[in-house]
Amino acid sequence: MTRKKTIEKKAQTVPSDEPTNNEAVASEPSSSTPNEPEATEQVSELVNGVTNLSMTDKERGEMDRQTKSKEQIKAEREAKKAEKANKKANATSKVVASPAPQIQQHAPQIPNGQTLLSTTQVSKLENKKDVTQKPPSPEPKSAIKKDTARGNREVQFDLNTTVLRTPSEETISDLPKMCERGQVADVDDLCEEFLGAFIKFISDWGAERLHNSDADPTALGFDLDLAIRPQLGYLTEDGRWPLPYALGNLVRQLKREIKRLDEPCKHAHTKEDGTVAAELPGGCDKLKELEEWLEEARYSCFELATNSISTHLMQKRKFSKKIVTFDWCRVVNRILLDSLVGEDPDLKHIVVLDQQLNGRGVRHMDTLLDKNVKLDYGDLRSLSVALHKCSIVLIGCSAVLSNGCVAVPKGSLSIALSAQANNIPFMVCAQTFKFVDKVQTYGRMALLGRENMELVPSSLITAIVTDIRIVPPSSAPAILKAKALESQN
Amino acid sequence: MFADKDAIGSEFKKILGSDVEISTGLASIKTLYNILNRSTATTAKELSEELRAAAEALEETDYSSTSIRSACELFTRFISLAPADLLDDKDFTTVLNFYRSRGDLFIERIAKSRTLISDCCRPFFKNNSNILTHSYSKVVLKTLLDAREAGIWFHVYVTESQPDSSGRKMLLALREKGIHSTLVLDAAVGYVMERMDMCFLGAEGVMETGGIINKIGTLNLAVCAKYMNKPVYVMAESIKFVKEYPLNQADIPADFKYSSTAIKSKDLQAEHPQVDYTPPQFITLIFTDLGIMTPAAVGEELIKLYT
Numbered sequence: 038m039t040r041k042k043t044i045e046k047k048a049q050t051v052p053s054d055e056p057t058n059n060e061a062v063a064s065e066p067s068s069s070t071p072n073e074p075e076a077t078e079q080v081s082e083l084v085n086g087v088t089n090l091s092m093t094d095k096e097r098g099e100m101d102r103q104t105k106s107k108e109q110i111k112a113e114r115e116a117k118k119a120e121k122a123n124k125k126a127n128a129t130s131k132v133v134a135s136p137a138p139q140i141q142q143h144a145p146q147i148p149n150g151q152t153l154l155s156t157t158q159v160s161k162l163e164n165k166k167d168v169t170q171k172p173p174s175p176e177p178k179s180a181i182k183k184d185t186a187r188g189n190r191e192v193q194f195d196l197n198t199t200v201l202r203t204p205s206e207e208t209i210s211d212l213p214k215m216c217e218r219g220q221v222a223d224v225d226d227l228c229e230e231f232l233g234a235f236i237k238f239i240s241d242w243g244a245e246r247l248h249n250s251d252a253d254p255t256a257l258g259f260d261l262d263l264a265i266r267p268q269l270g271y272l273t274e275d276g277r278w279p280l281p282y283a284l285g286n287l288v289r290q291l292k293r294e295i296k297r298l299d300e301p302c303k304h305a306h307t308k309e310d311g312t313v314a315a316e317l318p319g320g321c322d323k324l325k326e327l328e329e330w331l332e333e334a335r336y337s338c339f340e341l342a343t344n345s346i347s348t349h350l351m352q353k354r355k356f357s358k359k360i361v362t363f364d365w366c367r368v369v370n371r372i373l374l375d376s377l378v379g380e381d382p383d384l385k386h387i388v389v390l391d392q393q394l395n396g397r398g399v400r401h402m403d404t405l406l407d408k409n410v411k412l413d414y415g416d417l418r419s420l421s422v423a424l425h426k427c428s429i430v431l432i433g434c435s436a437v438l439s440n441g442c443v444a445v446p447k448g449s450l451s452i453a454l455s456a457q458a459n460n461i462p463f464m465v466c467a468q469t470f471k472f473v474d475k476v477q478t479y480g481r482m483a484l485l486g487r488e489n490m491e492l493v494p495s496s497l498i499t500a501i502v503t504d505i506r507i508v509p510p511s512s513a514p515a516i517l518k519a520k521a522l523e524s525q526n
Numbered sequence: 527m528f529a530d531k532d533a534i535g536s537e538f539k540k541i542l543g544s545d546v547e548i549s550t551g552l553a554s555i556k557t558l559y560n561i562l563n564r565s566t567a568t569t570a571k572e573l574s575e576e577l578r579a580a581a582e583a584l585e586e587t588d589y590s591s592t593s594i595r596s597a598c599e600l601f602t603r604f605i606s607l608a609p610a611d612l613l614d615d616k617d618f619t620t621v622l623n624f625y626r627s628r629g630d631l632f633i634e635r636i637a638k639s640r641t642l643i644s645d646c647c648r649p650f651f652k653n654n655s656n657i658l659t660h661s662y663s664k665v666v667l668k669t670l671l672d673a674r675e676a677g678i679w680f681h682v683y684v685t686e687s688q689p690d691s692s693g694r695k696m697l698l699a700l701r702e703k704g705i706h707s708t709l710v711l712d713a714a715v716g717y718v719m720e721r722m723d724m725c726f727l728g729a730e731g732v733m734e735t736g737g738i739i740n741k742i743g744t745l746n747l748a749v750c751a752k753y754m755n756k757p758v759y760v761m762a763e764s765i766k767f768v769k770e771y772p773l774n775q776a777d778i779p780a781d782f783k784y785s786s787t788a789i790k791s792k793d794l795q796a797e798h799p800q801v802d803y804t805p806p807q808f809i810t811l812i813f814t815d816l817g818i819m820t821p822a823a824v825g826e827e828l829i830k831l832y833t
Contacts, residue, residue, distance in 0.1 A: 356777045429773065462773040499773055500735070506829070507771040509735050509806070511822035515829045 209234045209268040216484045222397060224283050224435040225339065225367055227484060228470070231284060232335040235291065236328055238268070243324040257323055258298030265295070272484065281482055282436030282444060283471040287334070294330055298323045342468035343368050345504035347375045350431075350466075357428045359386040361461075364446040365397035366433020368466045370404060377408045386411040388423040392448045417448055420455055430456045430463045437465075437472045439517060441495030441510030447488070453497040462499040469503050472516050531583035534561070538584055549664055550589050551597035551765045552636055557584060558601055559629045568618050570606070573625070577602050588785040592731030592739050592801070597765040604632045639763040639815035640665055644672040646813045650759065651678045655723040658715070658751075661687035661741040662696040663728025665761040670726070674705050682707040683718055687741055689798065712743050719750045727804075729762040731782070732814075734771045734828050736806035736821025738762065739782055742799055745775075748808035757810040764816050767828055772803045 212230060215221045221230055242264055253260075269288065273280055280288060350372050357376070362369050376384040387410055391398035394416050405412055415423060424430075430452060436444040443465050456463040482489060495510035503516060534557065541553045548556075561580050567573035581598035585591045605628040612624060643665055651673045657680055659666055670682060682700055684707055687693040693709060700707040710718050725747060729738040738744070738760055751758045772778050780789060783799040806821030816827065 353773065353777065356773070460774070464773075500771060506769075507734065508829070509822065509825045511736075512825035512829065515826040519829060 236331050258295045261295050282473045338470045342504035343371050346502050347372050354383050359427050361388045361423050361427050361430045363390045363432045365400045369433050388413040424459050427461050434465050434467050437467050439474050440476045441513045442492045444490040447491045450491050453493045464500050466502045534583040535587050551593040554584050554594045554597045555601045586786045590730045591781045596768040600765050605629050640668045642815040643761050643813045644669040655680045658683045658722045658725045660685045662692040666726045666728045683710050685712050715747050716750050719754050725751045725758045727760045731768040732762050732766050736824040738804050739801050742802050745802045745804050748804045752808045760812045764814050778803050
């Protein structure tokens with residue numbers, strides 16, 4: 038009798054709470070959970086064939102529902118999870134939204150029942166979603182197959198781009214625009230463009246000076262220094278935005294060379310009457326020397342330095358089976374390409390990480406996709422997977438401070454910490470022109486999107502690979518001394 | 527013409543055998559010096575090729591390749607630091623004589639290096655202290671003997687240092703001179719570390735990182751000492767500074783880890799390494815004939831030596 042009463046009670050309550058939507062359906066299992074032991078007893082009795090209950094069809098339907106509650110609960114939980122995952126993916130991801138069929142794939146398998154959504158209601162819901170959702174954009178050209186099971190983590194590659202730079206004919210004042218347009222990706226490109234622009238500036242300025250008969254040949258350096266100040270002032274907005282460290286280094290060395298232009302000319306000779314023969318009007322010889330110095334600097338700081346760095350790291354080639362890198366650095370790209378030369382290179386696996394998907398690290402992928410190497414791309418969320426069985430972490434930098442700290446793109450610090458925790462060597466590539474005699478970063482920086490850099494402490498860095506040799510971070514002052522001695526000579 | 531490799535190898539072994547106290551590095555330098563004296567080269571390039579071939583022959587002996595390579599390279603660099611006008615001299619015998627005189631100076635300086643290291647280390651000894659050392663190192667032995675002669679009392683614990691039990695040799699040498707010493711198992715380093723006051727280590731090579739390559743088991747000792755805040759002092763002559771930058775144990779060059787016989791004949795997968803690499807963070811100070819330096823300063827010294 039008691040059993041009858043409890044079942045009747047349940048049968049009575051359910052119609053009053055007849056659900057008309059999914060939420061009510063969802064609440065049903067939770068209300069039944071405190072009475073679960075009783076419910077299971079009732080269910081078992083029902084299963085055993087207790088048929089002497091007088092129930093209406095509705096009530097019988099409710100009983101069927103209770104017997105199926107576990108399956109239903111499972112299906113509803115899966116449906117909720119899928120909905121949450123879809124919402125998250127749509128909200129956070131910047132890639133193409135998943136097309137409509139995926140929703141159907143993840144749609145919960147709601148059993149047909151009176152109190153449940155009918156197929157028409159489900160389709161109405163889906164139609165509503167279709168309406169509220171943006172129409173799927175056309176499928177982009179991608180080298181990676183869409184992973185429909187996971188959803189919408191898709192990265193756009195363009196295999197037709199190359200990272201080979203051809204020197205441009207831009208002027209110094211065009212540099213900020215080039216940075217904004219994305220033509221200048223990093224500090225290396227910026228410094229190279231600056232040197233190229235300055236060479237062009239000197240040749241134009243020299244030509245103008247040649248035609249100016251009032252120009253004092255002994256004040257060549259002074260006049261050039263005056264001429265370049267507005268250019269540099271434009272880049273820094275009259276000192277409000279300091280130049281990036283490495284570029285600041287180059288500018289300082291350049292100013293030193295410009296000062297030397299006013300030193301007595303080595304090629305001057307005394308005439309028969311005892312007077313010193315003047316050099317060519319406008320000091321064209323000295324300007325040519327300066328241009329040659331700039332060309333040599335451009336070659337030695339970039340092409341030659343990159344070759345040297347790559348050669349130094351070739352010694353570590355046998356040990357490096359898997360390399361992880363972060364963001365874009367053309368020196369690192371060159372090292373990776375050189376490591377893949379040959380039929381059976383030692384390097385088997387490269388992982389490129391980015392701050393967020395479709396970041397600058399994609400440029401690595403564009404050059405490496407057609408090489409015989411396993412290539413992975415991801416953002417910082419896949420750091421733990423990336424560092425699994427990793428040989429070395431190799432990144433570029435924009436500057437090396439004199440206390441051994443390194444200015445790197447944001448996100449590199451977390452990689453350095455993880456590498457240290459996993460006992461993986463963390464190596465930084467830096468040409469010697471990036472070594473600066475500073476111990477602190479600026480809060481702000483001109484050009485390159487005015488993006489501030491992150492500092493990685495020297496204790497997290499295993500080695501800095503320079504064009505001179507591989508050095509520990511503590512040897513940064515020694516490198517500065519060596520470079521200072523070089524420039525004096 | 528270049529001398530035969532076997533002849534160079536046997537000359538090297540003869541020099542080592544003639545003086546028990548001589549180090550591998552100094553013996554290799556003396557071998558190169560003898561080759562320099564006998565050389566009939568007529569150009570600087572020919573001479574440097576001859577010395578390079580001799581150094582390769584020495585590395586093929588089963589002695590410490592680390593010490594041999596660093597000593598030979600530094601010797602070659604030192605003797606060839608000649609004024610530019612001398613190098614332009616058409617008569618190469620003048621240049622050769624200059625190189626020989628530089629070689630004499632180098633050997634004279636290196637012969638004093640152990641004494642200099644011992645003098646640098648003396649202030650770090652404390653009376654009634656316990657010192658832990660690893661394997662058999664002639665530099666460490668000389669330092670300990672000199673300190674004992676100066677009247678400082680201490681007890682030395684020496685690790686057995688398998689597989690060749692070279693620690694027993696160290697124990698015998700210490701006991702001969704009346705120094706109280708105890709042999710400990712390699713596995714007992716963690717057990718005894720708490721009662722130690724400091725650890726003294728030799729080195730087969732000092733790397734660019736500031737770390738050292740030494741007999742296998744050194745890393746275990748250094749890690750224990752670091753954990754228990756015991757200072758680790760390394761003694762090494764400046765000829766042991768090597769132009770290598772190991773990132774970890776796997777990155778040690780194979781010719782440092784294994785004997786040349788093993789490299790030629792056996793499968794290295796089954797071969798135990800003879801040395802290990804101790805990173806700089808586990809080393810407190812390095813005593814050299816150039817002075818006392820931190821591991822960080824080694825990189826700077828190497829830049830000075832090689833640029």
